[in-house]
Amino acid sequence: MRIDRHGNMELTEEEDADLLERLEIPESEHNDPPVEIECIGMENDVATFKATNTKTGKHVLMVFDLMRPD
Numbered sequence: 001m002r003i004d005r006h007g008n009m010e011l012t013e014e015e016d017a018d019l020l021e022r023l024e025i026p027e028s029e030h031n032d033p034p035v036e037i038e039c040i041g042m043e044n045d046v047a048t049f050k051a052t053n054t055k056t057g058k059h060v061l062m063v064f065d066l067m068r069p070d
Contacts, residue, residue, distance in 0.1 A: 001064055009037055009049070022060045023053040042066065 002010050011019065025033045034054040041048045045066045052059040 001062075019051055019060070019062070023051060023058055024056065025053060037062075 001012070001015055004010055019035070020030055020033055023033075023035060025035065035051055036054050037049055037051045039047060040050050040061075045068075047064050047066055049062045049064075050059055051062060
């Protein structure tokens with residue numbers, strides 16, 4: 001996962017597939033998934049995001065280590 005210069009989250013194909021599976025998004029909705037992702041915290045070099053299936057309300061937390069620029 002990385003955040004682009006506009007603040008948009010970009011997931012790898014594997015991360016995206018895992019997230020859709022964990023949120024129980026049917027394959028028929030993979031091209032336009034009903035998912036909302038929000039940052040809920042950044043502390044101690046860790047960023048935490050909450051991803052929610054907007055149709056069902058099911059959510060998962062995603063935790064990533066922050067990388068420092070060289």
